[in-house]
Amino acid sequence: MKWETIPQMVLSAADRFGDAEAVVDGPLRLTFTELVDRVLIAAGAFAALGVGRGDRVAIWAPNSAEWIVAAFGLLTAGGVLVPVNTRFKADEAHDIIGRSGAKAVLVQQGFLGLEFTSPPGVPVIDLKSGFLASGEPYECEVSGEQVADIIFTSGTTGRPKGVLMTHAQNLRLYAEWCDLADLREGDRYLIANPFFHIFGWKAGCIASLLRGATILPVPVFEVDRVLDLVEREKVTMLPGPPTLYHSLLEAQASGGRDLSSLRAAVTGAAEIPVDLIRRIRGELPFQSIMTGYGLTEAGTVTASRPGDSFEDIATTVGTPCDGVEVRIADDGEVLVRGYSVMLGYLSDLDATAEAIDEDGWLHTGDLGTLDDRGYLRIVGRKKDMFIVGGFNAYPAEIEGFLLKHPAVAQVAVVGVPDARMGQVGKAFVVRQGPVTESELIAWSHARMAGFKVPRSVAFREALPLNATGKVMKDQLR
Structure with missing residues (x-):
């Protein structure tokens, strides 16, 4: 219709x-x-x-x-x-x-x-x-x-x-x-x-309203309240960040919660551990998991498809939506064109012209790669990238490596000034197990090129998030 x-x-x-x-x-x-x-x-x-x-x-x-x-x-x-x-x-x-x-x-x-x-x-x-x-x-x-x-x-x-x-x-x-x-x-x-x-x-x-689904609005995210609603109201669709699914896995493991109604999951992040996607499918009742990439200026740009592998869902953000084109600029920036690109910014012609070029391409400010199948991978923000001794370092890529450490629950990497290298990485880590700064740095050296390895690690109880769940790196800097 x-x-x-x-x-x-x-x-x-x-x-x-x-x-x-x-x-x-x-x-x-x-x-x-x-x-x-x-x-x-x-x-x-x-x-x-x-x-x-x-x-x-x-x-x-x-x-x-x-x-x-x-x-x-x-x-x-x-x-x-x-x-x-x-x-x-x-x-x-x-x-x-x-x-x-x-x-x-x-x-x-x-x-x-x-x-x-x-x-x-x-x-x-x-x-x-x-x-x-x-x-x-x-x-x-x-x-x-x-x-x-x-x-x-x-x-x-x-x-x-x-x-x-x-x-x-x-x-x-x-x-x-x-x-x-x-x-x-x-x-x-x-x-x-x-x-x-x-x-x-x-x-x-x-x-x-398009589909005829029942909306259960939650004003403040609290895991126990979400679990109560899932049980009582037989929730079938439950989107959220990777941390939500970690909480569901913990609840499932400890027992006493009926999560059997859950069918569809939607998540998104620059990098999600492949094992997390595997566990969501293997240990929870979900039959479908979608991940995607979007931004306010163009809505949902890409999405995974039914039948995509765990690896594709975890490490890419899928392929472009119908009527939307994606390409990568020479400097690695993700460009988007199509019917869903905004009309412009309110009362700001200069910012609109800066964002949308004369050929209609929206410059997203995100850095990415496209593989030969057309799957997009987001590797970071242009403004987040830092240069270590002449090499470009992308925080999202480094964060993806660090998340593979069993003691790392959340991580954010920023570039900080360094007298010799110009800039170096600093990692802010929320732990889910015992690990020291020196252990994490040594672990990183075994898995990453030297310029990508954070030179310092600060442990935090929580990372500063805005209300949409993005880490506010300006506060960390």
Whole structure:
């Protein structure tokens, strides 16, 4: 079925899936029919607030049923969604709210004990206040070429930039994502990935409405809470970082947890231990595992395919999605072209021109290689690369080696100044077993070229992560 816009797709879910469960959030259970009714009423509330076609509204709140109703209600009123990272401090959030020109900000007061505010003149509305239920059913006509959302980049390498994406782009790409990830009608999809991120919003909320999957929103990732939901709600689809699957393996090994409902896994990282993928398939009930590569500016770019080997799933990010081209520039940068590349950055022509060249290639800032089968491997970020005595060192590659050490749970490598070599590597390691700095360096020397071996190791209880799970290397530096 071909829809022009996200509201058309969402509103059709009542006819397509009816009384099946659409959202389960604590005691709140909504069928698809009930969800669509709430979305139409929320659209009326936005219209009464003065939100019309093309107007922007920010949502600065954790994953919840209300977030879903607000986002789809806003789009149904003709508005444009601006999700804001819940971990942002007030100044960071106000910068994004201000630059986006948002007419209002929806929040969940008291989340993590915080009071959420907005820049002067922008009304703050609590998602739990009854606002979403205050309208008359309403639908504004929009086109597939209209901007649906403005998602700001994570800002690990500079000031966040707002990425403009249309209804048509989102619908086409995430319909394909559903096929690749094996998301099916009737699936029960636990979404801990934040809704303010493309994974939670697009590969989560939009994908679930496309397919007829039940959304189980999780506001804060806690392993025991996730395990409780898997057991109680018979979760079938469970994406997450490699650390999530380590936790599932530990829970399975210690017994007392029923994980038998799990069917589809989706993970992603520059490098995943092959043995982890093997164990996910061998020791857990998962029947499919997808890994992929994406970015805010182009959505999901590549993905693994059913039947890919453990080695391919662990060490590559698969092959390009339909209608998307990938090539490697002379300097190793991954370039992407196709229908899913953003329209541009909000109010920033210079940054847009810098990112998308005159031939339509998006310069991702990631470094990669393509093998002769067309499988992409990500080896690092251009900005992360450091030069040791004239040799290019790629942190993601070094991290991949270090993760093979049985005592290393997590690792991040950065380049630090060195009087003789210019720069050398320093590894920040979270341990899962006993190992000393000298032992790890000696172990590395036996497995890596000398210029790649970290000259020093700092052990940490945890690595600094942003809310989308990326290590904030600027803090380590």
